Each structure stands twice: as C-alpha cells, then as structure tokens.
Amino acid sequence: MMAAIELRDVRKSFQSLEVIRGISLTVGEGAFTVFVGPSGCGKSTLLRMIAGLEEIGSGEIRIDGRRCDHLLPAARGLAMVFQSYALYPHMSVGQNLRFGLENLKVPKAEIDARVARAADILEISHLMKRRPSQLSGGQSQRVAIGRAIVKEPKAFLFDEPLSNLDAELRVKMRGELVALHRRLGSTMVYVTHDQVEAMTMADQIVVLREGAVEQVGAPIDLYARPANQFVAGFLGAPQMNFVKSRIERQDGCLGLALGEGTSLVLPGRDVALPDGAPVTIGIRPEHAEIGDGPLKARVETTEILGSETVIHARLQSGQGFTLARRGISGAKAGDDVMLALPAPFVHLFDENGIAVGATPDWRRDYVR
Numbered sequence: 235m236m237a238a239i240e241l242r243d244v245r246k247s248f249q250s251l252e253v254i255r256g257i258s259l260t261v262g263e264g265a266f267t268v269f270v271g272p273s274g275c276g277k278s279t280l281l282r283m284i285a286g287l288e289e290i291g292s293g294e295i296r297i298d299g300r301r302c303d304h305l306l307p308a309a310r311g312l313a314m315v316f317q318s319y320a321l322y323p324h325m326s327v328g329q330n331l332r333f334g335l336e337n338l339k340v341p342k343a344e345i346d347a348r349v350a351r352a353a354d355i356l357e358i359s360h361l362m363k364r365r366p367s368q369l370s371g372g373q374s375q376r377v378a379i380g381r382a383i384v385k386e387p388k389a390f391l392f393d394e395p396l397s398n399l400d401a402e403l404r405v406k407m408r409g410e411l412v413a414l415h416r417r418l419g420s421t422m423v424y425v426t427h428d429q430v431e432a433m434t435m436a437d438q439i440v441v442l443r444e445g446a447v448e449q450v451g452a453p454i455d456l457y458a459r460p461a462n463q464f465v466a467g468f469l470g471a472p473q474m475n476f477v478k479s480r481i482e483r484q485d486g487c488l489g490l491a492l493g494e495g496t497s498l499v500l501p502g503r504d505v506a507l508p509d510g511a512p513v514t515i516g517i518r519p520e521h522a523e524i525g526d527g528p529l530k531a532r533v534e535t536t537e538i539l540g541s542e543t544v545i546h547a548r549l550q551s552g553q554g555f556t557l558a559r560r561g562i563s564g565a566k567a568g569d570d571v572m573l574a575l576p577a578p579f580v581h582l583f584d585e586n587g588i589a590v591g592a593t594p595d596w597r598r599d600y601v602r
C-alpha cells in the first residue's frame with residue numbers, strides 16, 4: 235500500500251505544553267484511518283496540522299511523498315469536513331457546493347458535472363435550491379461532505395463530523411460514510427473520541443493518548459490483541475474487566491493467584507516474568523463465563539437489552555465485574571456465581587500496563 239500521508243516525528247507545543255509528543259505514522263493510500271482517543275489527547279491538533287490549519291513544531295508531514303508541512307492549506311490538496319458544517323447561510327445548497335470551485339476558476343461545465351455527481355452520490359439532488367436553514371442536521375452534514383467531494387481532494391479529513399447528530403442519525407451516517415469511502419476509494423482520515431465509530435468505520439485505527447500513539451492496527455487486531463491496558467480499556471463496550479493478580483506457576487504451568495487460595499491456570503501460556511510478579515488479568519465481558527471457575531462474585535444488577543444482557547457483578551474483593559451474555563440471561567440480582575475466564579481470552583498486563591504473554595494463534599479463538 236502506498237503512503238498517502240506520512241508523519242515523521244511530528245511535535246507541537248502550545249506555550250510550554252507539548253501536546254503532540256513525537257508522532258510518526260503512515261496513512262495508506264485509499265485507507266480509512268481513524269484517530270481515536272480521549273478528550274484532549276491531541277487528535278484534532280494532529281488533523282489540523284495535516285490540513286495545514288495549525289503549524290507543526292518540528293518533524294515532517296508528507297502527502298503523496300511530497301514534503302508539505304510548509305505549504306498553505308489550499309496547496310495541500312486535502313478537503314476537511316468539520317463537526318460544525320460551516321455552510322454559507324445566504325447561499326443555496328447548490329451555490330455552497332459550487333462556491334469553492336468557482337473561486338478556483340474551474341470551468342463551468344466541469345463544476346456542473348462535479349456538483350451533479352456529488353449530489354447524486356449523497357442523494358441531495360432534490361435539495362439544491364434550499365438554504366442551509368431549511369436543512370436537517372443530517373442533510374447539512376451531507377452538503378458539507380459534498381463540498382469536500384467536489385474538490386476531488388487527495389484525501390478527506392474529518393473532524394468529529396457526526397457528533398452534532400442525534401444517535402440514530404449518527405449510526406446511519408456512519409454507514410453512509412463507509413459506503414462513500416468504498417465508492418470513492420479515497421484516503422480518509424477521521425477523528426473521533428467515539429470508540430464505536432473507530433471500531434465500525436476504520437481500516438486502520440490510531441489510538442492516541444496524551445499526544446502520543448498507543449497502538450496502530452486494524453480494529454479486530456486492536457480489540458483482540460491490545461498492546462497495553464489503555465488500548466484494552468479504551469476499545470470495547472462494556473469495558474474489559476481488569477483483575478489484579480500475581481504470577482504463581484504450578485507444575486510448570488502459568489498460574490495467577492486470585493486470593494483465598496484460588497488461582498487461574500493457563501496451560502500452554504507463559505510470560506517472561508518471575509513468580510510473585512504483579513500482573514493484571516484482562517477479560518472482556520463477553521468472554522467471562524458463569525459456571526465452574528475460580529472467581530466468586532455476586533450479581534448486583536442486570537440490563538436486559540434483548541440481543542444481549544449486561545450483568546453487573548461484584549467480586550469478593552469488592553471490585554465490580556461486568557459480563558455480557560448473548561440473548562436474555564436468567565441471572566438475577568443477588569445470585570452468587572462462580573466466574574470462569576477461558577484461557578484464550580485472558581489478557582495479561584505487566585506492572586506498566588504492557589501486554590505480556592500473548593498467544594500467537596489468537597485469531598482462531600477470536601474470529602468466528
């Protein structure tokens with residue numbers, strides 16, 4: 235895959251605060267890349283630096299192999315779509331779509347063709363005469379995307395474009411953007427704090443935290459093999475459960491002490507840590523099982539969503555523990571249960587939160 239956008243050790247400070255701390259990454263040609271991370275991690279700043287709306291402190295940005303961090307935004311050949319649609323209120327939809335091209339002195343026939351094509355792709359042809367004030371949120375966002383499409387950019391940059399829409403429309407637009415990406419085959423970089431958008435839309439997710447990259451990869455890879463506890467906890471809802479433990483090998487098998495003389499034994503797995511070393515066990519709510527297992531818990535509440543039931547339990551240690559069962563679970567508040575943690579789905583993190591002891595054949599267990 236060719237690199238459409240490449241960042242090399244990009245840094246940025248506001249006053250004395252370094253908000254981008256040396257980011258290097260490659261956005262592949264035609265890929266849908268999502269920058270995701272908690273509020274303030276620097277995702278918008280990173281996107282704005284690619285767009286040229288924000289100067290970089292140091293490092294390099296290349297677009298199609300060409301160094302461009304010194305170029306003005308217009309010279310970079312990118313199109314940006316913001317959370318606020320930024321449509322011109324006094325112009326019709328049609329004029330909003332044409333305006334940028336007219337400024338660039340694109341021939342009229344060419345403008346007509348590009349606008350008609352974009353309107354067709356986005357199904358807004360019937361809205362061309364309306365003013366922005368006469369559009370719904372979803373329609374406005376489509377027009378904003380249309381304005382990007384007509385520019386025929388080298389890449390699209392989206393900064394939380396769906397966050398002003400209501401939940402239902404957001405889900406619909408998510409699907410539409412993925413379809414648009416498939417149809418145009420263009421490089422897209424998309425910023426969101428919403429891990430569901432990242433998981434459902436991305437070819438490649440870049441997880442950011444405090445101005446640095448935590449992990450880059452395809453959604454399933456990050457979900458099934460998070461490189462650290464932060465990524466493990468950030469992707470997936472309900473969140474992965476974390477239980478503190480210590481290494482306690484038994485007959486050469488990897489064992490994890492769970493208190494009260496119980497332990498979890500993981501045959502065939504090992505970690506490069508000595509007995510007694512503290513580790514954190516991670517297990518996703520959909521992977522823990524109620525049945526014969528080493529963890530004692532009491533069910534506190536259940537949320538029956540229909541397609542799944544989310545069970546909130548409390549371990550003997552006092553810590554909360556969440557389970558997700560497909561369909562409707564018979565578990566009830568007050569039930570005392572034993573929890574099993576199936577070995578292939580047990581994640582282990584060392585003292586610094588770095589994943590350790592992964593099995594190489596995880597795909598076999600994870601992907602059904």
Ligand SMILES: Nc1ncnc2c1ncn2[C@@H]1O[C@H](COP(=O)(O)OP(=O)(O)OP(=O)(O)O)[C@@H](O)[C@H]1O
Nearest residue numbers: 248249253271272273274275276277278279280427
């Ligand atoms: N113009 C500015 N001056 C000073 N600090 C800034 C400026 N812009 C951003 N910051 C700071 O830089 C950091 C990163 O901000 P940025 O907007 O990139 O984060 P973000 O991940 O996009 O967050 P959010 O999801 O809340 O939009 C934050 O700590 C923010 O306060």
